[in-house]
Amino acid sequence: MSLKTSSDNSSFLKGLFREYYFKDSNSLGTPSMIEKREFGYMSFDSIMVRHLSFRNKKELIARLVQESPSDVYCSNGYYKFPTNSVQSKEWEGADLIFDIDLKDLNMPCSSEHSFYVCDQCGACNVSFLNACTVCLGRKISRSTIPCRKCLISLKKETQRLIEFLHGDLGIADGSIEIFFSGNAGYHIHVSDSEFKTLDSRARSDLVDYICGNGIMNESIGVRKSKNGFYIKFPKSGMVFGWRRRVASEFGINQSSISKLKRIVESNGGYSQFKDDLSAKAKSIGVRIDPHVTTDIHRIFRMPGTINGKSSLLKVKSTNLETFNPLDSACVLDDRQVYIRSKVNLKLYLHENYFRIKNSIERLPAYAAAYMICKGLADFIK
Numbered sequence: 001m002s003l004k005t006s007s008d009n010s011s012f013l014k015g016l017f018r019e020y021y022f023k024d025s026n027s028l029g030t031p032s033m034i035e036k037r038e039f040g041y042m043s044f045d046s047i048m049v050r051h052l053s054f055r056n057k058k059e060l061i062a063r064l065v066q067e068s069p070s071d072v073y074c075s076n077g078y079y080k081f082p083t084n085s086v087q088s089k090e091w092e093g094a095d096l097i098f099d100i101d102l103k104d105l106n107m108p109c110s111s112e113h114s115f116y117v118c119d120q121c122g123a124c125n126v127s128f129l130n131a132c133t134v135c136l137g138r139k140i141s142r143s144t145i146p147c148r149k150c151l152i153s154l155k156k157e158t159q160r161l162i163e164f165l166h167g168d169l170g171i172a173d174g175s176i177e178i179f180f181s182g183n184a185g186y187h188i189h190v191s192d193s194e195f196k197t198l199d200s201r202a203r204s205d206l207v208d209y210i211c212g213n214g215i216m217n218e219s220i221g222v223r224k225s226k227n228g229f230y231i232k233f234p235k236s237g238m239v240f241g242w243r244r245r246v247a248s249e250f251g252i253n254q255s256s257i258s259k260l261k262r263i264v265e266s267n268g269g270y271s272q273f274k275d276d277l278s279a280k281a282k283s284i285g286v287r288i289d290p291h292v293t294t295d296i297h298r299i300f301r302m303p304g305t306i307n308g309k310s311s312l313l314k315v316k317s318t319n320l321e322t323f324n325p326l327d328s329a330c331v332l333d334d335r336q337v338y339i340r341s342k343v344n345l346k347l348y349l350h351e352n353y354f355r356i357k358n359s360i361e362r363l364p365a366y367a368a369a370y371m372i373c374k375g376l377a378d379f380i381k
């Protein structure tokens with residue numbers, strides 16, 4: 001992104017981020033068993049530093065103030081030797097984490113608020129191009145400003161995940177923490193000890209369950225026979241979990257043998273119905289990033305740290321319904337600064353609307369930082 005093309009941008013952001021870590025370090029989430037976690041960060045020069053360990057929050061904050069990184073990460077796993085290489089850390093367990101990201105929701109409005117920024121020279125376009133029109137560079141990054149509809153859909157998807165965690169997996173409210181990722185998503189952290197020692201494979205089974213992968217005709221009573229299929233509903237009924245969801249989608253219950261038979265027949269029989277059922281299950285399932293949940297050695301964005309892709313905070317939501325990420329996560333300073341915007345844009349942040357023109361603009365530092373992190377503006381000294 002253009003961040004790399006301008007040292008003025010980096011030093012402006014670095015100064016703001018440092019100020020935040022220096023003044024507001026209380027809002028930094030302290031992970032449980034901090035001494036067993038691996039920490040890492042990305043510098044503003046795009047250098048990734050990993051395998052760090054801190055004995056307490058004070059040590060961690062001192063490092064953040066000193067380095068003022070672009071992004072800060074902490075392992076979901078805990079280790080006997082967190083600073084060792086991955087092979088010799090001695091894994092002891094990991095929190096269960098889920099990532100809901102806007103890019104996985106395939107929002108139809110996406111093209112209305114996406115920009116394409118040249119990694120090499122920072123030039124910005126409203127439509128996708130194979131090469132930059134200014135420098136002919138071929139590395140182009142997509143930058144998106146989530147709209148109201150996007151933010152609502154992210155919340156709904158998160159709520160649906162919580163229903164699965166609660167209703168199907170029996171995880172108590174107190175063990176589930178919901179965070180706005182700081183950019184365009186939500187991170188859900190589960191600290192229930194029942195799940196801590198699950199290996200990657202078991203987590204992958206959980207992902208399949210939540211996404212609705214691999215659901216069988218038999219689970220709702222459609223069984224294969226020599227001449228086609230027959231219906232025999234499961235003894236345990238269809239009032240729980242996936243059976244309830246699918247039954248309600250098809251409008252059937254335990255007494256709908258002939259109705260379900262007609263549905264399967266109208267689909268073209270057992271095999272074709274299987275495809276229809278898979279598609280329905282996918283649409284009912286939650287769109288989570290499977291890699292995040294199954295990776296038990298991941299270092300993941302740390303709660304209470306600033307997301308370098310947006311300058312917003314990864315912040316906890318205690319009431320998802322009333323939570324507005326664009327207010328709660330906007331924590332940087334509000335002194336006035338100048339930027340040169342590359343685009344025309346309407347922006348809402350921190351209870352303020354900005355109508356930004358493709359020119360020099362005077363903005364509060366938090367709005368300027370957002371535009372710069374998105375690759376849509378350059379800082380003017």
Ligand SMILES: [Zn+2]
Pocket residue numbers: 118119120121122123132133134135136137
């Ligand atoms: Zn370029």
Ligand SMILES: [Zn+2]
Pocket residue numbers: 107109110113146147148149150
């Ligand atoms: Zn949108």
